[in-house]
Amino acid sequence: MTQTTATIIKPAEYISPTRRMVMGIIFLALSVGIWVLFSRNVTADMQTTFSLYPGGSKVIVPDWIFPSLPMLNILALVGSALGAYQLARGFGRQTNAILGVVSGIFIFAFLVWGASGGSLNLAGLLKVAVVRAVPLTLGALAGILCERSGVFNIAIEGMMLTAAFCAALFGSLVNIWFGLFTAILAGALMALVLAVLSIKYKVNQIISGTVINIFATGITSFLSAKFLQKYEALNNSGRFGTWDVPGLSQIPFIGPILFSHNIFIYAMFIFVILMTVALFYTRWGLRTRSVGEHPKAADTLGINVNRTRYISVLLGGMMAGFAGAYFVLGSVGRFDEVMTAGRGFVGLAAMIFGNYNPVGSLGAGMLFGFADSLASKLAILKVPIPNKFLEMGPYIITMIVLAGVVGRGQPPAAGGKPYEKE
Amino acid sequence: MTKIEEPQKKKDVISTFFDELSRNSLIVTVLAILTGLLAGGLIAAATTESVYAAFRVSFFDGLSAGFMVFWNTYKALFTGSVGVPSEIFNALRSGDSVAINKAFTPFFESLLQATPYIFAGLSVAIGFRVGLFNIGAEGQLFVGALGTVWVATAFKGLPAIIHVPFALLGGAVCGGVWGMIPGWLKAKTGAHEVINTIMMNYIAFRLSEYLLTGILRDPNKSTPISAPIEKSAWLPRFFDDPNRFHAGFFIALLMAFLVYWLLFKTSWGFELRTVGSNPNAARYAGMSIVRSTVLTMFLSGALAGLAGANEVLGVNHNLAVAFSSGYGFDSIALALLGNSHPLGVVLAALLFGFLRNGAIQMQLTAGIPIDIISVLQALILAFIAAPAIIRTMYHLKEPKAVEIPQIAAKTEGSKP
Structure with a gap:
């Protein structure tokens, strides 16, 4: 018994010396990168202009203008200080958070360098990043719901696509609210197929997912x-309008970025909070997770494993359906063939990068959304990096995380296995 | 499964035959295909406006209109993929070589469509046999095509006898390396190959977009497309122009034989299959899981790369962005349909090739969008993966021995 407790507590507090060193070296390398790649390519008289006003808001914020070189040097210094401390003492449990900070510094330095001698609409960039994050985060949440109960769902893409279609068709026929409803229903239907194939017929879950993807x-x-x-009248659903959150949307800079969107963006934040509470602070969540980790133990305690899985997969499908509706009702207002364009798989990546955790997935979704948003702005920055390489970023990051270079994720132990009652 | 067989009463030959047949898994495969085709026809009929108009007249009119749509759909599918029987007959009787060529063109075009399916199906099947799920055939195919295009455009003045194998090799090696990366990651770090191959797919797409808008791009064209490949790298064609049938088909058959030989006739293949069916036993017997995994993923990627090379050298003679149109995912379906056996894969690939080619004709004459093929393939895949559905549907008896849900058994328990 004591041993079990020890293994549960261990990963949270214990950081191996090798990992500490590796992290320290990564921090230092990023700081040196700032100096070598950016500082040395900027002349002393250059200035960076960040526009902090995304447009369309009543709160006008003046541009932020500062000299590029000193800023870059300060960023490099801060980064190397963090690296040195990590090497000497180590941040312990905060290591991953500090990794986030250092990466953030690196990205910021990149933007400072990219916009040196010119200007960049930082607020616009971030606003687009939030929007781009929506399908990824919602897709990741759908994945978490299935995965936490032990069903591996690679069909998020197919579910989103079907839902997007239904949203466009029924949104045009009736109204957008009905379109949203049918999209969620379509996601649930596809999830039912996944559930019946994987749980009842015990088909390999990757194959059932492939069936749905091809079918969709x-x-x-x-x-x-x-x-x-x-x-054409069948494919003209319209979309949800922008709704400014009273008060909050008036905050300078942050307000227009976070609080001036359509319902899908707010729903993303609400679902992240709801799912965190539901998964980690309710009886249902505990049961779902136990089914995903150790179905036999859960069964012994009287939890109906397969029913729990059916419910989770259906909820996951509904979430994917909601994410699919975003493509039509939250974005372009019409359906185009294969319009999800692999976002479901990036959602899967966000789930892994976020360590099967709603808040982590939101962070991952935001990061991937930012990469997406930045890729479309690279042409303006005149940076000698092809935007295609930036678009590869999310996939490469996911592979690095999976390989355990920067800390391994902890997938639910029973994921992918059908449960056989004895 | 664990039921003890009751002592059998004496049966006559016919009932024994049907009994055996209904226990046989082959019958499930056949019924799965037929049921898929039936469902596809029903979907085609159910989405045709004139059928509903006829139903408004009378129920019988509706039924007959629905049946006509069904009939016309599959008639178009058949004539599109095999040819018009009367035309073939007339051409053969007239003895005119041009007419014969034209009459047989649909048939050969189907073989042409089946060729990349054979390669890609073998790619997935060899992974299945070793317990690996290569979902990244699509990306490996792309990267293989990129490698092939580079070899076929950058080298000039080589004789065809050297240039063609060299270009094929370029595709195989590039695809192989692309497949080997997830294999190596799986073997060394345990990172799940399904996720990694999916990620590698998208990296491959971005890479191809980058290269095709950059160094591989034909500067004379307004769209991102590679320069036409050198004539010396073309896979030889056998007939005159409308007929595009080329040597790639025979290379695919050769590869199928080689995969069969490797898997079932060599000690290497035995090792690979052992790792696939029982990794623990394999490790105990001193077989290297790392080596098998990396090697298999390399071979798997190389076969997918050959599919890309085949399309570039035999059909398109250049490379455009997004030319592959879903071979990667379909090949999972057909590897399963072919029971991960090279012969089965070839047969399944022929079926898919004929369906795909016929569907092009179906779109033109019957107005049924080509995407119905994906629906068909998804249904067939579902029925094959869950034989219990078919067994319940047709009241078949349980199989005698434990049926081999090859993959289901092997990749279960693997987790992302």
Whole structure:
């Protein structure tokens, strides 16, 4: 018994010396990178202009203008100080948070360098990043719901695509609220297929996911070619308008970035909070997680493993359906063939990067959204980095995390295995 | 499964035959394909406006209109993939070589469509046999195509006998390396190959977009597309122009044989299959899991890379962004349909090739969008993966021995 307790507490407090050293070296390398890559390519008289006003808001914020070189040097110094402390003493449990800080410093330095001698709309960049994060974070939440109960869901993409189709069709036929409802329903239906195949028929979960992905691509493209392209009225759902949160949206800089969006963005934040509470502070959450970690033990305690899994997968499907609706009702107002373009898989990546945790997934979604947003701005910055490489970022980061270079994630232990009652 | 067989009563030949047949897993495969086709036809009929118009006249009219759509769909599918029987017959009787070529073109075009499926299906199947789930055939195919295009455009003045194998090799090596990375990560760090191959897919797409808008781009074209490859790197074609059938098909068959030989006739293959079916036993017997995993993923990627090379050298003669159109995911379906056996993969690839080619014709003449094929493939995949559905649907009996849900058994227990 004591041993079990020890192994549970261990990962939280214990950081191996090797890992401490590796982290310290990474921090230092990033700081040196700032100096070598950015500081040395900036002349002393250059200035960086960050526009802090994203447009469309009543609160006008003046531009932030500062000399580039001193700023870069300060950033490099702060980074190396953190690295030195990590090497000497170590930040212990805060190591990952500090890694985030140092990475943030590096990205900021990159922007300072990119905009040196010119200007960059920082607020606009961040606002777009928040918007781009929505389908990724919601997709990750859908993945978490399934994964935490022990069902591996690679069909988020297919569920989102089907939902987007239904949102466009029924949104055009009735109204956007009904479109949203049917999108969630469509996600749930696809999830039911996944659940029946994987839980009842015990099909390998990756194969059931592939079935749904192929089916969703086929049926939505088929119906879209058959009907939506012929009758334009069926593919004109409209979208949810922007709603400013009273008060909060008036905060300078932060207000327009976070509190001046349509309902999908607010829903993302609410769902992250709801799911954190539900998964970690309720009986339902504990049961779901126990089914995902050790179904046999859960079964012994009288939890119905398969029913718990059905419920979780259905909820995950509904979440994916909501995420799919975003593409139509929250973004462009119409359906295009294969419009999700792999966002479901990036959502999966965000789930892994966020360590199967709603808040972590939000962070990962934001980071990936930022990379996406930045990639579209690179042309303006005149930075000698092809934007395609920046677009690869999320995938490469996920592979690094999976390989355990910067700390390994902890997937639910029973993920992927059908439960056989004895 | 654990039921003890009751002592059998004496049966006559016919009932024994049907009994055996209904226990056989082959019948499930056949029924899965037929059920998939039936469902596809029903979807085609159910999404045609004229059927509903006919139903408004009378129920019988509706039924017959639905049946006509069903019939026309599959008639178009058949004539598109095999050819028009009367045309073939007339052409053969007239003895005119141009007419014969034209009449048989749909048939050969189907073989042409099946070729990349054979490569990609073998790629997934060899992974399955070793307990690895290579979902990244699509990306490996892309990277293979990139490598091939580079070899086929950068080297000039080589004789065809050297240039063609060299270009194929370029595709195989590039695809192989792309597949080997997730394999190596799996072997060394335990990172799940499913996630990593998916990620590698998207990295491959971005890489191809980068290269095709950059160094590989044809400067004379307005769209991102590579320069046409050298004539010396073309895979030889056998017939005159509308017929694009080329040597790639035979290379694919050769590869299928080589994979069969490697897996079932060599000690290496035995080692790979042992690692796939029982890693612990394999480790105990002194087999290297790391080596098998890395090697398999390399071979798997190389086969997918050959699929890309085949399309570039045999069909397109250049490389455009997003040319692959879903071979990677379909190949998972067909590897499963072929029971991860090279012969099964070839047969399944032929089926998919004929379906795909027929669907092009179906789109033109019957107005059924080509995407119905994906729906069909998804349904067939579902039925194959869950044989219990088919067994319940047709009241088949349980199989005698434990059926081999190959992959289901092997990749279960692997977690991301």
